[in-house]
Amino acid sequence: MKLNKVLVLAIVLLLGVAALGATIKIALVAPFTGLGSILGDYIKMGAQLALEEINAAGGINGNMLEMLVYDDAANPSTAANVVRRALFQDNVVAVFGPNMSSAVIGVHPLAQQAKIPMLVGATSPSFRYTKIPNDFLFRLRADDEVKVVQLVKYAVEVLGIKKPGVIYGSTDYCLAALEVAKAEFPKYGVEIVAMEQIKEGDKDATGQLLKLKNAGFDGLIGLTHESEAAVTVNQLRQLQIDVPIIGFSAWGVPAFTDLAPEAAIGVYSVQGFNPVDPDPAVVAFVEAYKARWDGKEPSDPAQAYYDGMYLLAEAIKNVGTDGTKIAQYLATKANIFGVQGELKCDEHHNFTNVCLISQFDGKDWRIINKMF
Amino acid sequence: MMLQDILQNIVSGASIGATYGLVGLGVVFLWLTISRINFANISSAMLGAYLFYTFYTMVKLGFFLSFVLSVSVIALYGLGLRIFIYEPIRKRGGGRLEFVVATLMLCTFWLNLIIVTYGALPKPFPPVFGGSKDFITIGSIRIPTLYLNIYLVIAALMVLIYFILNKTLIGKSFRAAAQNREAAALMGIDVKVTTSLSFVMATCVVGIAGILLAPIYFVSLELGGGSIGVKGFASAVLGGLTNPYGTILGGISLGLLENFSTLYISSTYRDIISFSVLVAVLILKPSGIFNWKGKKI
Numbered sequence: 001m002k003l004n005k006v007l008v009l010a011i012v013l014l015l016g017v018a019a020l021g022a023t024i025k026i027a028l029v030a031p032f033t034g035l036g037s038i039l040g041d042y043i044k045m046g047a048q049l050a051l052e053e054i055n056a057a058g059g060i061n062g063n064m065l066e067m068l069v070y071d072d073a074a075n076p077s078t079a080a081n082v083v084r085r086a087l088f089q090d091n092v093v094a095v096f097g098p099n100m101s102s103a104v105i106g107v108h109p110l111a112q113q114a115k116i117p118m119l120v121g122a123t124s125p126s127f128r129y130t131k132i133p134n135d136f137l138f139r140l141r142a143d144d145e146v147k148v149v150q151l152v153k154y155a156v157e158v159l160g161i162k163k164p165g166v167i168y169g170s171t172d173y174c175l176a177a178l179e180v181a182k183a184e185f186p187k188y189g190v191e192i193v194a195m196e197q198i199k200e201g202d203k204d205a206t207g208q209l210l211k212l213k214n215a216g217f218d219g220l221i222g223l224t225h226e227s228e229a230a231v232t233v234n235q236l237r238q239l240q241i242d243v244p245i246i247g248f249s250a251w252g253v254p255a256f257t258d259l260a261p262e263a264a265i266g267v268y269s270v271q272g273f274n275p276v277d278p279d280p281a282v283v284a285f286v287e288a289y290k291a292r293w294d295g296k297e298p299s300d301p302a303q304a305y306y307d308g309m310y311l312l313a314e315a316i317k318n319v320g321t322d323g324t325k326i327a328q329y330l331a332t333k334a335n336i337f338g339v340q341g342e343l344k345c346d347e348h349h350n351f352t353n354v355c356l357i358s359q360f361d362g363k364d365w366r367i368i369n370k371m372f
Numbered sequence: 373m374m375l376q377d378i379l380q381n382i383v384s385g386a387s388i389g390a391t392y393g394l395v396g397l398g399v400v401f402l403w404l405t406i407s408r409i410n411f412a413n414i415s416s417a418m419l420g421a422y423l424f425y426t427f428y429t430m431v432k433l434g435f436f437l438s439f440v441l442s443v444s445v446i447a448l449y450g451l452g453l454r455i456f457i458y459e460p461i462r463k464r465g466g467g468r469l470e471f472v473v474a475t476l477m478l479c480t481f482w483l484n485l486i487i488v489t490y491g492a493l494p495k496p497f498p499p500v501f502g503g504s505k506d507f508i509t510i511g512s513i514r515i516p517t518l519y520l521n522i523y524l525v526i527a528a529l530m531v532l533i534y535f536i537l538n539k540t541l542i543g544k545s546f547r548a549a550a551q552n553r554e555a556a557a558l559m560g561i562d563v564k565v566t567t568s569l570s571f572v573m574a575t576c577v578v579g580i581a582g583i584l585l586a587p588i589y590f591v592s593l594e595l596g597g598g599s600i601g602v603k604g605f606a607s608a609v610l611g612g613l614t615n616p617y618g619t620i621l622g623g624i625s626l627g628l629l630e631n632f633s634t635l636y637i638s639s640t641y642r643d644i645i646s647f648s649v650l651v652a653v654l655i656l657k658p659s660g661i662f663n664w665k666g667k668k669i
Contacts, residue, residue, distance in 0.1 A: 032487075032492055033487055033492045033593075034492075040492070041491065041493070170640075196639055197639050197640050198639060199639075199640075199643075201594055201598055201599065203388075203588045203589050203594075204384065204385075204388060204588070204630070204631065204634075206380065206381055206384050206385075206631060206634075206635075207381065207631055207632075207633075207634025207635040207639060207642075208634060208639050210377050210380070210381065210635060211635065211639075213377070214377075227494055227590065227592075230590070231588075237505060238505075238516045238518075239380060240514065255493060258495075258496055259494060259495075259496045259590055260496075261496065262499075262503055262505065
């Protein structure tokens with residue numbers, strides 16, 4: 001009958017149009033709400049900048065990239081829900097994120113199940129390929145084992161800390177870093193005199209700091225997230241405890257220094273990225289980012305996802321959109337130069353080990369050392 | 373442990389505890405007059421902090437003007453709560469459950485509105501109550517200016533509340549309506565006015581608590597949905613849900629308990645210890661330990 005014919009025609013036309021304008025769909029899973037690391041905006045802006053640059057240059061073999069953004073609320077169960085949706089309902093070609101280590105540990109088996117590559121900025125060493133062999137899981141920046149090893153080295157060799165006191169958070173990111181610190185300090189003949197925990201969302205560290213002081217610490221090792229870092233440093237200054245402070249990657253970002261601008265002066269940190277790095281690749285990225293996003297400055301991990309988008313584009317250009325082939329290419333052949341320097345997959349499925357040691361001077365993080 | 377350290381702990385614990393007490397006052401005022409629990413009580417704190425941040429840091433209005441404007445807006449919000457949420461539910465025969473559900477959803481609404489308007493990253497609160505390096509020295513004891521200012525504001529507020537409740541006609545009407553709503557209405561007291569006063573006082577007090585807590589909690593979503601709301605409620609319960617001064621004392625005890633458990637027992641088990649003690653108190657004395665007038669809930 002007439003209605004049936006019209007319907008069939010409409011469907012055929014729609015399918016035809018769909019086939020012509022094929023976009024390559026990519027999922028971006030990041031925390032835009034929730035307690036803990038709310039780095040979603042940086043992640044999205046970094047990834048989208050790369051995507052727009054790639055599309056402007058003609059896309060990948062003529063096909064445009066399209067990014068679907070999901071909020072995982074820095075929560076493993078929410079992450080599981082959105083990743084499931086991205087992989088099994090929205091039929092994406094790859095997933096960027098989650099960025100929180102505890103979420104990655106929860107959801108990476110889904111990527112393996114769906115045979116779709118998952119490229120994350122999460123930094124806990126507990127899901128290194130050598131520990132959890134997931135062929136579809138890749139890391140886009142240096143992991144914390146590398147960073148904490150450098151932190152301990154600097155604390156002992158340069159800052160001369162002999163009785164370190166540690167303050168640590170309760171997420172996997174923090175706990176894994178604590179384990180690395182516990183293993184590293186003895187290698188220099190140094191023993192940690194006290195370890196105190198501050199949970200995410202806690203706003204009082206007075207008790208913990210007083211306990212560290214009573215244990216006779218001569219240096220604070222900060223292994224917490226950004227808000228707790230601000231609380232700790234503020235209260236350390238209030239208690240007038242005067243020791244050198246060195247924190248790991250969550251301490252080296254504006255999300256921390258904005259909340260404690262005075263108190264953070266003089267704090268050292270390991271960083272994955274520094275916007276005032278004079279390296280030409282970084283300078284170019286920072287300028288492009290500022291131009292695109294109304295003068296906002298990028299922060300770790302925006303660069304990781306920017307690099308990740310280019311890595312993925314390179315893979316798709318060479319082997320197409322089949323998940324298994326992309327994963328294989330990324331693991332064995334992918335090699336580009338990004339914001340973070342040379343990006344090549346190592347035995348841990350990390351694409352880079354770049355990290356910096358810097359000190360906050362009230363406005364910027366002054367780079368002391370950069371290691372690749 | 374040095375005396376200085378213990379005193380430092382007492383000062384910070386009691387100061388933050390007093391702000392929990394302020395949050396609890398929001399619960400108490402409403403309970404006294406309308407026998408309802410407002411589950412969006414803590415949202416007033418978040419709104420107060422974000423309003424102050426807007427006026428002071430974004431519009432650059434100066435401390436006094438920003439403070440007065442923020443509190444005024446919160447007061448209007450309190451009136452709005454009564455007119456647009458409480459009254460319609462009551463008129464249509466809704467009871468406690470309906471009010472709870474409505475305010476619970478309102479709490480989520482405010483959280484999401486703030487995310488959409490200001491973004492989810494915490495913002496720094498300007499050091500108007502004292503920066504991290506400001507101290508007052510009394511003898512050999514150093515007290516951070518921040519905590520001292522929190523005490524001063526809360527003390528001034530409690531004096532103001534005492535004055536309003538005990539020395540003004542409207543305060544007397546409020547207390548009468550709290551004692552017995554029907555009798556008060558029969559005596560010619562305009563219950564609508566006392567209810568409005570109750571809503572305004574509840575939201576203002578919690579809004580001010582938000583502004584006081586913002587230097588510590590940052591201008592963040594945690595002010596509007598985290599554990600502070602629960603701790604405020606716990607303070608109110610310790611004060612028997614009916615005694616405003618008991619509520620402040622309850623809050624201070626809770627703050628001290630938290631700090632000293634961290635110091636002498638463990639930072640990891642701090643919340644478990646605090647709430648275990650709270651539950652124990654409730655089992656042993658359900659009318660609240662700071663409820664010296666003996667009013668039953």
